[in-house]
Amino acid sequence: MQRILFGNHPTQMPAIARYIDHARYEASFALLDAVDVARFDLVVPLRVEQIEAARPAVARGRAVLPTPELVALCDDKLALNLWLIERGFGDVVPELLGREPGVYPYIRKKRRGDFGIGCRMIHGPGEDDGSDDPDVFRQRAVPGAHEYVLHLLRIGGGIRFHVGYRYDMGQPLGVRGEVDRPASIEPVDPGDALGACADILDAMGYEGTCCFNYKLEDGALRLLEVNPRFGGSLVGVVTDYVSAHLAAL
CATH class of the missing domain: 3.30.470.20 (ATP-grasp fold, B domain)
Structure with a gap:
């Protein structure tokens, strides 16, 4: 049986444990920088911030990760x-817009983040503060x-x-x-x-x-x-x- 190490994720861990074929794979979950990746056949980070901790697995042929x-x-x-x-x-x-777009709707986005956090649909005047925060940009809503x-x-x-x-x-x-x-x-x-x-x-x-x-x-x-x-x-x-x-x- 092959051993698969996944990173920690509060919602994905129980779902993976439910759906993975236990007759073929033994699934474990851990902080990736706290375990010996050589003990596993495959290492899968579940969050972006876990990718660097998983890099030792690449050298051992236990993972393929983006640079x-x-x-x-x-x-x-x-x-x-x-x-x-x-x-x-x-x-x-979708078209990138300036700090104060003249057309609606558009979406105001945080440059980084997932699960829609920091994203807001702007439907009309007064809904956007018009700030020039470098961590925010605006884009045409599709x-x-x-x-x-x-x-x-x-x-x-x-x-x-x-x-x-x-x-x-x-x-x-x-x-x-x-x-x-x-x-x-x-x-x-x-x-x-x-x-x-x-x-x-x-x-x-x-x-x-x-x-x-x-x-x-x-x-x-x-x-x-x-x-x-x-x-x-x-x-x-x-x-x-x-x-x-x-x-x-």
Whole structure:
């Protein structure tokens, strides 16, 4: 039986323990810098801040992780948008706006953070303080009740695993996360989005696990963010993910 070490995460740990195939894998959870990674066949950080602690596993062939530079790039939503624009992927980036946009609605975002924390939909004048906080930026809101998630594992220059989901937010301008919860979630074939996201990872030279969040606007991909980590909706297919990851090591 192969041993899998996951980082700590209060909601993902019990779900992983429930869904992983215990006949094939022994799952453990720990602070990654407090254990000997050589005792495990695969090490999977569940949070961005756990990635550095997992790096000793890379040298032992127990993990594939994105570089520190790519973790920092993806973790900074504004920097990622600018990087995409500069490298010819501007068509997937909803328009970046100035400090006092004249059109509504738009979304005010924190450059770093997940679960929608620090993001706020601005519907009209007076809802935004107009500050020039360097940790905040503004971007055109992409309408549509459906938000998509595409989980990808890229190793050795190729996509080794992927799975997509569609979230029905029940409203056209929801901010999925802490404030707005989806009415439903269902598996979905990512279609052309798979190739578009794979092209972005190719341009980055990205290796490891990531999660693309996006919407479709008249059929065109509009990227919301890229998380350089294991995403929460992977827990239901964690056995398939672990199997693909082990096979690619």
